Amino acid sequence: xxxxxxxxxxxxxxxxxxxxxxxxxxxxxLADCLAEDHLRQEPSGLPELAESSTVRHYTRLSGLNxxxxxxxxxxxxxxxxxxxxxxxxxxxxxxxxxVHPLCEDHELQGYLELFSRLEKMLAxxxxxxxxxxxxAAGAHGELASLMMIxxxxxxxxxxxxxxxxxxxxxxxxxxxxxxxxxFKTRNINSGEDGTIDLxxxxxxxxxxxxxxxxxxxxxxxxxxxxxxxxxxxxxxAGALLYMDGAxxxxxxxxxxxxxxxxxxMHFNLHKTMSTPHGGGGPGSGPIxxxxxxxxxxxxxxxxxxxxxxxLCGDRPLSIGKVRSFFGNSGILVxxxxxxxxxGPEELRGISEHAVLNxxxxxxxxxxxxHLPYDTPCMHEVVFTAKKQKAGxxxxxxxxxxxxxxxxxPPTIYFxxxxxxxxxxxxxxxxxxxxxxxxxxxxxxxxxxxxxxPDLLKAAPVTQVVKRLDExxxxxxxxxxxxxxxxxxxxxxx
Amino acid sequence: MPARExxxxxxxxPQKYSVKQLMAYFPHTDQDRDDMLKALGxxxxxxxxxxxxxxxxxxxxxxxxxxxxxxxxxxxxxSMADRNARMDNRPSFLGAGSYLRFIPAAIDSLSSRxxxxxxxxxxxxxxxxxxxxAIMEYQTMLCQLTGMEISxxxxxxxxxxxxxxxxxxxxxxxxxxxxxxxxxxxxxxRRVLDTYLADHPVEAITIGLENDLTALxxxxxxxxxxxxxxxxxxxxxxxxxxLIEPMENASSLLGCGKGEDDAPRxxxxxxxxxxxxxxxxxxxxxxxxxxxxxxGDGQQLGNPPNLGGPTFGFFTTLQEHVRKVPGxxxxxxxxxxxxRGYVLTFQTRExxxxxxxxxxxxxxxxxxxxxxxxxxxxxxxPEGIRKVAEASARLAHYAHGVLTKIEGxxxxxxxxxxxxxxxxxxxxxETVYRTLAERNIGGGLPLGRYFPERxxxxxFAFTELSTKEDIDNLASELALVFSKDLREANA
Numbered sequence: 001x002x003x004x005x006x007x008x009x010x011x012x013x014x015x016x017x018x019x020x021x022x023x024x025x026x027x028x029x030l031a032d033c034l035a036e037d038h039l040r041q042e043p044s045g046l047p048e049l050a051e052s053s054t055v056r057h058y059t060r061l062s063g064l065n066x067x068x069x070x071x072x073x074x075x076x077x078x079x080x081x082x083x084x085x086x087x088x089x090x091x092x093x094x095x096x097x098x099v100h101p102l103c104e105d106h107e108l109q110g111y112l113e114l115f116s117r118l119e120k121m122l123a124x125x126x127x128x129x130x131x132x133x134x135x136a137a138g139a140h141g142e143l144a145s146l147m148m149i150x151x152x153x154x155x156x157x158x159x160x161x162x163x164x165x166x167x168x169x170x171x172x173x174x175x176x177x178x179x180x181x182x183f184k185t186r187n188i189n190s191g192e193d194g195t196i197d198l199x200x201x202x203x204x205x206x207x208x209x210x211x212x213x214x215x216x217x218x219x220x221x222x223x224x225x226x227x228x229x230x231x232x233x234x235x236x237a238g239a240l241l242y243m244d245g246a247x248x249x250x251x252x253x254x255x256x257x258x259x260x261x262x263x264x265m266h267f268n269l270h271k272t273m274s275t276p277h278g279g280g281g282p283g284s285g286p287i288x289x290x291x292x293x294x295x296x297x298x299x300x301x302x303x304x305x306x307x308x309x310x311l312c313g314d315r316p317l318s319i320g321k322v323r324s325f326f327g328n329s330g331i332l333v334x335x336x337x338x339x340x341x342x343g344p345e346e347l348r349g350i351s352e353h354a355v356l357n358x359x360x361x362x363x364x365x366x367x368x369x370h371l372p373y374d375t376p377c378m379h380e381v382v383f384t385a386k387k388q389k390a391g392x393x394x395x396x397x398x399x400x401x402x403x404x405x406x407x408x409p410p411t412i413y414f415x416x417x418x419x420x421x422x423x424x425x426x427x428x429x430x431x432x433x434x435x436x437x438x439x440x441x442x443x444x445x446x447x448x449x450x451x452x453p454d455l456l457k458a459a460p461v462t463q464v465v466k467r468l469d470e471x472x473x474x475x476x477x478x479x480x481x482x483x484x485x486x487x488x489x490x491x492x493x
Numbered sequence: 494m495p496a497r498e499x500x501x502x503x504x505x506x507p508q509k510y511s512v513k514q515l516m517a518y519f520p521h522t523d524q525d526r527d528d529m530l531k532a533l534g535x536x537x538x539x540x541x542x543x544x545x546x547x548x549x550x551x552x553x554x555x556x557x558x559x560x561x562x563x564x565x566x567x568x569x570x571x572s573m574a575d576r577n578a579r580m581d582n583r584p585s586f587l588g589a590g591s592y593l594r595f596i597p598a599a600i601d602s603l604s605s606r607x608x609x610x611x612x613x614x615x616x617x618x619x620x621x622x623x624x625x626x627a628i629m630e631y632q633t634m635l636c637q638l639t640g641m642e643i644s645x646x647x648x649x650x651x652x653x654x655x656x657x658x659x660x661x662x663x664x665x666x667x668x669x670x671x672x673x674x675x676x677x678x679x680x681x682x683r684r685v686l687d688t689y690l691a692d693h694p695v696e697a698i699t700i701g702l703e704n705d706l707t708a709l710x711x712x713x714x715x716x717x718x719x720x721x722x723x724x725x726x727x728x729x730x731x732x733x734x735x736l737i738e739p740m741e742n743a744s745s746l747l748g749c750g751k752g753e754d755d756a757p758r759x760x761x762x763x764x765x766x767x768x769x770x771x772x773x774x775x776x777x778x779x780x781x782x783x784x785x786x787x788x789g790d791g792q793q794l795g796n797p798p799n800l801g802g803p804t805f806g807f808f809t810t811l812q813e814h815v816r817k818v819p820g821x822x823x824x825x826x827x828x829x830x831x832x833r834g835y836v837l838t839f840q841t842r843e844x845x846x847x848x849x850x851x852x853x854x855x856x857x858x859x860x861x862x863x864x865x866x867x868x869x870x871x872x873x874x875p876e877g878i879r880k881v882a883e884a885s886a887r888l889a890h891y892a893h894g895v896l897t898k899i900e901g902x903x904x905x906x907x908x909x910x911x912x913x914x915x916x917x918x919x920x921x922x923e924t925v926y927r928t929l930a931e932r933n934i935g936g937g938l939p940l941g942r943y944f945p946e947r948x949x950x951x952x953f954a955f956t957e958l959s960t961k962e963d964i965d966n967l968a969s970e971l972a973l974v975f976s977k978d979l980r981e982a983n984a
Contacts, residue, residue, distance in 0.1 A: 003832070003833065004626065006626070006629070006630055006633075007630050007634075007871050008630075008633065015874070016873075016874050016876055016877060017597070017871065017872035017873065017874060017877070018597045018872045018873055018877055019877075020595055020873065020877055020880045020881045020884065020957050021595060021884065021957050021958065022880075022884075023883070023884040023887050023888060023957070024960075024961045026961070027887040027888060027890075027891045027961065028887055028890045028891055028894070029887070030775070030883050030886060030887060032890070033886050033887060033889075033890040034737075034775070034776075034886060034909060034911075035909065037777075038737050038776055038777060038909060039775055039776065039777065040773070040775060040776060040777050040778055040781065041777075041781070043875040043876070043879060044637050044638045044773065044774070044778070044875045044878065044879075045637040045875065046634055046637050046638065046870050046871075046873070046874050046875040046878065047634070047871060047874060048874045048875065048876070049871060049872075049874065051597070051599060051872065054599070054868070054871045054872055055599050055603065057871070058603045058606075058609075058627070058868060058871075059603065059606070060623075061622075061623035061624075061626055061627055062603075062606045062608035062609050062623050063608060063623065064621075064622040064623035064626070065608045065609065065612045065620065065621055065622070065623035065624055066612065066617075066620035066621070067607050067608045067609070067610070067611040067612040068607070068611035068612075069607025069608065069610075069611045070607065070608060071620075073613065075613055078613050080611075080613060082518075083610070083611050084518070086563050086566060086567075088605065088610075089567070090566060090567065090570040090571075090574075092601075093570065093571060093574040094574075094579055094581055094582075094797075095571070095573075095574025095575055095576075095577050095579060096574050096577065096799070096800070097797040097798075097799055098579045098580050098581040098593065098797050098798060099577045099578065099579060099580065099798060099799070099800045100578075100580050100585065100587045100591055100593075100798050100800075100935070101591050101798065101800050101801030101802075102587055102589055102591070102938050102942075103577075103578050103587070103935075104926070104927075104930075107577065107578035107930070108577055108578070108800070109576040109577070110572075110573035110574055110575060110576030110577040111573070111577050111800060113573055113576070114570070114573050121557055124555055124556050124557060125555060125557075136649035136650070136653070136802065136803075136859075137649065137855070137856065137857035137858070138856065138857060139844070139854045139855055139856045139857065140649060140653075140855075142854070143854055147688065147691065147692065150691070150692050151691070171845075171856075172843075172844040172845040172846065172847075172848045172851070172856075173844045173845075173854050173856050175844075175848040175849035176844035176847070176848055176849060176851040176853070176854035177854040178849060179849045179850070179851075179854075180660075180689070180692075180693070180853075180854055181692050182692030182693065185849050222544075223544045223545055225544050225545065225546060227549070228546070228548070228549060251545070252555075253551060253554065253555045254542055254545065254550065254551060255545050255549050255550055255551055256551055259549055259551065260549040268857075270857065276610045276611050276861070277611065277612065277613045277614070277857075277860075278609070278610055278612075278859075278860045278861030278862075278864070279609050279610070279612045279613070279614070279615065279621075279624040279627075279860040279861060279864060280613070280614040280615065280624070280646065280647075280821065280857065280858050280859075280860030280861075281614075281647070281803075281857045281858040281859045281860040281861065281862070282649075282802075282803035282805075282857070282858075282859045282860070282861060282862055283857040298688070319688055319691065320684055320685075320687055320688035320691070321652070321681065321684040321685050321687075321688055322653075322685065322688055323649055323650050323652050323653055323685055323802070324590065324650045324651060324652035324653075324679070324681040324682060324685060324790070324801060324802075325590075325591070325650075325681060325800065325801025325802060326800055326801055326802060327802060328649075328802040328803040329799055329800040329801065329802050329803075330799045330800075330802070330803050331803060333570070336570070337566055337570060339557065340558065340560070340561045340566055340569070341518075341560060341561060341562075341563070341566055342518065342560055343557060343558065343559045343560030343561075344554040344555040344556070344557045344559075345554065345560070346518060346519075346560055347555060347557065348554070348555070349518075349519060350518075352538045352541070353519050353521060355538075355541045355542070356521075356526070356529055356530070356538060356541060357529075359533055359541060360529050360532065360533065363532060363533050364532075375544070376541075376543070376544055378544070399617070400619065403617070403619055403620050408617065408620060409617050409620075414845070428518075428519060429518070429519070429520065430520070431520040431521070431525075432521065432525045432528070432529060458829075460619050460620075463619045463620060463622070464619075464622050464834075465618075465619055465622060465828040465832055465833075465834035466619070466828040466829045466830055466832070467619065467828060467829050468618045468619060468826055468827070468828050468834045468835075468836050469826045469827055469828065469829070470618075470826065470836050470838065470840075472826045472827060473824040473825070473826035473836050473838040474824075474838055474839060476826075477812075477815065477824055477838065477839070478824055478825035478826075479632060479643045479644075479812070479815070479822060479823070479824050479825075479838070480629070480632055480633040480636050480642075480643065480644075481629055481630060481633040481825075483633060483637065
């Protein structure tokens with residue numbers, strides 16, 4: 001693997017990668033269209049490359065990534081499962097991709113039909129009757145939900161309810177979304193078994209609490225088995241229960257948030273419904289709610305009239321629009337395809353195989369790595385580097401050594417409640433052979449931690465770069481590529 | 494490929510495996526499952542779920558349609574796609590923030606590579622150098638285009654980027670709770686901002702229009718009235734009506750930028766500029782007129798309209814504000830051998846570290862769409878984007894000339910425009926839109942949808958994919974419609 005020069009280093013004045021359509025010569029000249037003082041004085045400093053060089057550049061860059069298509073990617077909490085190609089094929093249909101968002105409703109009947117069906121499917125999966133597909137990502141769904149909870153407090157004259165309870169194992173987006181929605185947060189401790197400590201919950205519950213945010217299974221991969229008690233406590237106190245749906249991959253068709261007392265939740269379609277993560281996005285974070293919260297859902301809503309499906313913006317209690325136009329429609333198309341390709345049985349099968357795979361890894365590694373909680377896991381398992389730490393090895397070192405053995409590392413140092421956490425989520429699409437090989441690698445690393453710790457500390461050595469200095473990146477910030485220098489002598493063959 | 498068979502009647506639960514046959518999606522054979530369960534000391538898959546109390550179990554199959562095979566899915570979804578109006582199989586003049594443009598063929602093939610598309614957020618830098626370098630180059634190219642100093646890795650869209658920009662201005666200024674927002678900012682973006690501000694101390698004040706341009710007199714008056722309470726002014730250029738705003742005047746009104754002999758005024762409201770990235774091929778960039786934050790929607794950079802999403806929002810600003818920026822930022826560093834590499838940086842701003850004190854709650858962004866944006870900028874280069882912008886502007890000006898010659902049609906504004914303009918029509922714009930649709934022409938946007946008082950106005954957009962013939966045809970169809978209307982009115 002060799003370093004790839006930047007686009008700017010490859011740039012040569014006068015080259016061009018593509019030829020946009022040439023306008024008709026008889027059109028008015030630019031000078032007759034726009035006055036000189038509107039125009040930019042200098043051309044933009046974008047790089048200048050031939051098409052072939054740019055294709056090679058990005059192809060080579062792609063080779064510097066690990067991805068699901070190339071490697072086992074057991075990144076906990078992220079549900080890195082195989083992304084079926086059929087989803088890409090259906091979404092690339094120009095009848096979906098080349099559609100303008102401001103067409104009239106009757107020109108969008110295919111899309112609205114798909115959305116309407118997808119809403120119904122997600123309602124059935126969540127056990128919550130109403131769904132909005134608009135949030136662009138999980139954190140966006142959280143924010144929209146919290147805004148709805150706030151709007152409900154306002155409507156009921158309960159603005160003194162300005163606290164949201166958050167377990168110490170929660171994703172960082174939970175407290176962060178609370179702040180934007182105008183809530184304060186109050187911490188709830190995890191108990192010895194890794195689930196919510198009910199005493200801590202009792203203590204924290206008061207007339208100032210608007211809601212609690214849970215993740216179930218939680219980020220330790222453990223099912224909150226007293227969830228019905230938790231939801232009853234909250235409801236008795238006049239508060240709502242929110243569920244972060246990041247871990248829905250564990251419970252599809254087995255239990256439903258609406259059935260265990262959740263009032264509002266978000267889905268991560270880019271996790272559970274296998275739409276590709278795209279190197280960081282786009283995702284999609286639909287929200288599902290009870291009848292009581294339905295009036296607060298973002299606009300537009302899809303409604304059925306005599307003329308077909310319509311987008312309705314006239315909703316007096318709605319929190320309003322959470323993004324321009326509709327949702328991440330292209331992602332919704334992929335998620336619809338995924339659910340249709342599975343049906344009820346295979347959807348349940350997803351969770352069965354995801355949980356089977358995670359427990360298998362837990363079983364194979366429980367001697368070599370410390371398990372912070374004895375409780376059986378669901379779709380992911382959290383180990384720690386406690387046993388290795390005695391010899392000076394940290395979770396980070398284990399993660400980096402895994403890279404050299406051909407695996408994407410698990411999530412590390414999360415959840416925060418576990419020190420030196422290694423959070424492994426294999427997903428349902430991995431073969432037992434892959435799991436076995438991965439476990440062998442993890443066992444080898446546990447041995448190396450004792451016998452040859454320097455090997456771990458020096459890792460990775462197989463990639464285009466060795467361990468990168470993140471502190472230096474902040475101390476000496478370089479946030480754009482140098483582009484004013486003379487072209488370098490480096491030429492990518 | 495034959496359709497996969499499904500069981501006719503719902504399975505009786507509990508059973509050993511709910512998936513009876515070997516389904517294509519799961520790699521496990523019956524033998525695999527047996528071996529794994531045996532290793533775990535379990536009898537059945539059901540045993541794995543003992544931690545879930547019986548009383549909250551579903552105990553039945555989900556009520557969902559039976560699974561569809563690939564050919565069935567292609568047929569079903571193809572017929573849904575057929576019921577949507579496309580922009581690429583008829584002339585279309587819809588714009589207003591979403592545009593059909595030429596996308597180099599190589600972008601589809603490169604961005605669909607699994608190594609990009611099926612990778613996660615590049616937290617593990619050493620195995621994500623491809624994504625990280627691509628983002629670093631994206632940040633750089635956006636800075637080149639906008640004239641700004643730094644860029645983040647992307648936001649959801651322009652509407653949410655605007656909300657984040659206002660939050661950032663609030664954090665930077667540390668005083669004031671009013672933001673002046675021009676009525677010529679896209680109504681969708683303004684609505685998103687209103688939603689985000691509902692529970693935030695900042696209040697948005699709308700600034701009215703003159704000749705469909707932001708009334709700078711009103712901005713000046715509001716600044717005088719509200720003094721230090723104004724933390725930022727939001728303008729869009731070209732504005733929602735396609736018109737070129739007096740950005741330099743606005744900038745000097747606020748005291749932005751670095752004058753020749755005058756030190757920059759630091760204690761002042763920030764200028765937030767929403768820009769059309771393609772327009773920057775020919776129009777003055779926000780860096781040149783001293784904007785503090787420049788944001789916008791990147792759809793036009795290599796992404797199809799996608800019903801408005803996924804696209805991506807871009808977010809650029811000045812280096813001094815780096816610790817207040819929302820979302821991910823990539824930076825250059827060195828590895829343990831001193832070799833160049835890239836990492837996510839300034840992560841202490843972000844939700845996974847700073848939690849309730851983070852600059853934003855954004856985690857997943859629009860990575861693949863912004864990658865396509867980077868590829869677009871790389872393939873087109875400075876000359877390509879200039880040409881695209883110039884062609885769009887020239888076609889629009891040609892159309893303006895032709896369309897305003899039609900009897901009863903007049904321009905809604907006399908101000909200079911880029912590639913989009915609004916016309917007052919002698920009939921309701923919604924009716925005209927439908928009439929054009931019957932003639933297989935995608936009309937412009939009836940402005941009554943956003944501005945009830947403008948129901949006779951239509952906003953027409955032109956890109957480099959518009960043709961002179963399509964414009965001539967649009968003009969003659971409109972002339973025909975209106976002359977018929979006139980005849981009928983006179984009859």
